[in-house]
Amino acid sequence: GAVVSQHPSRVICKSGTSVKIECRSLDFQATTMFWYRQFPKQSLMLMATSNEGSKATYEQGVEKDKFLINHASLTLSTLTVTSAHPEDSSFYICSARNAGGGTGELFFGEGSRLTVL
Amino acid sequence: QKEVEQNSGPLSVPEGAIASLNCTYSDRVSQSFFWYRQYSGKSPELIMSIYSNGDKEDGRFTAQLNKASQYVSLLIRDSQPSDSATYLCAVMTVPAGTALIFGKGTTLSVSS
Secondary structure (H helix, E strand, O other), X not given: OOOXXXXXXXXXXXXXXXXXXXXXXXXXXXXXXXXXXXXXXXXXXXXXXXXXXXXXXXXXXXXXXXXXXXXXXXXXXXXXXXXXXXXXXXXXXXXEOOOOOOOOOOEEOOOEXXXXX | OOOEEEOOOOEEEEOOOOEEEEEEEOXXXXXXXXXXXXXXXXXXXXXXXXXXXXXXXXXXXXXXXXXXXXXXXXXXXXXXXXXXXEEEXXXXXXXXXXXXXXXXXXXXXXXX
């Protein structure tokens, strides 16, 4: 199946700092990528839709100035958590759909576990 | 608000038994349905997709869809301890190409 790579897999940072997470589609082009967040024992909650060459679309309740998304190419989207706080500690997962075909399923990156001290 | 509902479990079955996982969705125009498996601390991996009413079989897994009842299920035959995980039901609604909406997941435990 299609491969989506996410980096870093784990990151620990101090409160107030910013953290960047990268998401790459390795063997297909993705005009759209999706960023999810998952708290312990919770389901995946969609944060935003990342669109190549345009602004991201954020879900209700997600602060666009705090969670900066850049989708500069057809294979790379980045999520930057700015001025991170302990409540931002979570499992962040990106996903992508093959723009060239497929049947709608999303392929997920390995996830990035963020811990804010 | 579009919702996907699952029984959180845990669902416990003995090795070799059939595990039955259920999911209902609220948006009647939903058109694509997926089952993902998620091990603790890992990201989800696709198990099955189904798009039309009826059954779809893939190895030990069978997905069943009933759009009239807004219901989708996953059957796992000959359950193995390695099947122990959280199973997430996901739905894609119109327009096509939007993100998937996930249920909270059902935790399955298969005892040997």
